[in-house]
Amino acid sequence: MRLNLVSILAVAGVLPFVHSIKCGSHDILKKYQVDQAALFGEVERNTPPSTTKDKWWLRVCEDGDGKDDERFKECDSRDVLCGVTEVTLKDKDPILTHVIDFKDNLAYNVNEDEGRLHLVLDGAKWGEYVVGATVDFTCNNNMKTDEVVSSSWSDDKIQLSLRGPSGCLKKNQDAPPNNGDNSGDGNGGSNDDKRKENAGSGWSWFSWVFIYAILFTLIYLLVTSYMNTRGGNMDDFRAEFTERSKQLVVALPEFCKEVLSKIFGSRSSSQRVGYSAV
Known part of the structure; x- marks a missing residue:
């Protein structure tokens, strides 16, 4: 328990706290389309004799959509990231095995590298572990919504890879028209x-x-x-x-x-x- 407390304090000294990220005033996030909507995604894995399904809910910006999906009733409305794992045996009802959530008062960091956006969350308490999560966004403007490409969850680390419009830069809609000397003829x-x-x-x-x-x-x-x-x-x-x-x-x-x-x-x-x- 003492080790976990020390880890939390160390992370808090390095990363800022979420407090509902305001994407419009963030130097990096305001350039991307992460504020368009919340993400609901799931990844299914074959784990004989069962099937394991990881379901993820992500809302980076405070002005994004709220969590109103029944599939995530175990999550809190204040969560920035929430994950649910279910294991299903043949002809059986799904069994809930994991629930973890990163609330809006935890430490976070945002960076971009080679055209990709990265969100790092830290300090989520899960049993005896203090868990961190890294979310990588890959741009694809041909998709209407984001999808979870891959996800992995070890004892204290979650890695998510997303693909879709959220990882794309916003189009510059505010560029003034080039009217030259403004003489009124537009030429x-x-x-x-x-x-x-x-x-x-x-x-x-x-x-x-x-x-x-x-x-x-x-x-x-x-x-x-x-x-x-x-x-x-x-x-x-x-x-x-x-x-x-x-x-x-x-x-x-x-x-x-x-x-x-x-x-x-x-x-x-x-x-x-x-x-x-x-």
């Missing part, structure tokens, strides 16, 4: 996308022109330097290439200035001519 977002696409295509065109200009200039310098030093060695070629590159760099600003003056000069002159004609 703001698409217009922004078009503007970004046009700006991106313009910049891409300019980049290619710039790259080709650099490439052709380099080829021109190489060919010209080679033609002027065909009878020389590599040093002559390097010197010729360097000299022509310097000349190009020095002449480039003046060339750009002349081009710009011609462009803007022609525009201004055309404007003056038009004004004189009027």
Whole structure:
């Protein structure tokens, strides 16, 4: 008895207490569909000369459905998890052999790993044992309700594996519509996308022109330097290439200035001519 008390105190120091889990405010549970409904599931095993049936009732969230199933009349309405085991001999009525329940004031922990949700309950008193339970949820949105895939119960440990919608993430229903600048025509977002696409295509065109200009200039310098030093060695070629590159760099600003003056000069002159004609 002293050992059991020490175990309970140790668990209480590590795990929080259930106190009816509020899934809506829990960081992990609020993301999953565990609050949709309570789970009623059973697993039947052939244990000759009998048949053993484990029946489980699970209500993780306090806002889930209440326990009103006659199959679980041995369980309490405050239970988060309740298990009932019945053994049936041929042509005999079922015999109740195990009943265990995890009430809403016991320690619990919730975690998620590789897309699976795990619920750990601890501190349930069953005879001389302090029993813990681990419930693993596997997502299957094609199912309307959850089912118990497997269950095992040793002296102090229960392991449940569930499959169904409860282990699936909720769909994001609160994402605001993308209306762009809210101009009222509902096409703001698409217009922004078009503007970004046009700006991106313009910049891409300019980049290619710039790259080709650099490439052709380099080829021109190489060919010209080679033609002027065909009878020389590599040093002559390097010197010729360097000299022509310097000349190009020095002449480039003046060339750009002349081009710009011609462009803007022609525009201004055309404007003056038009004004004189009027």
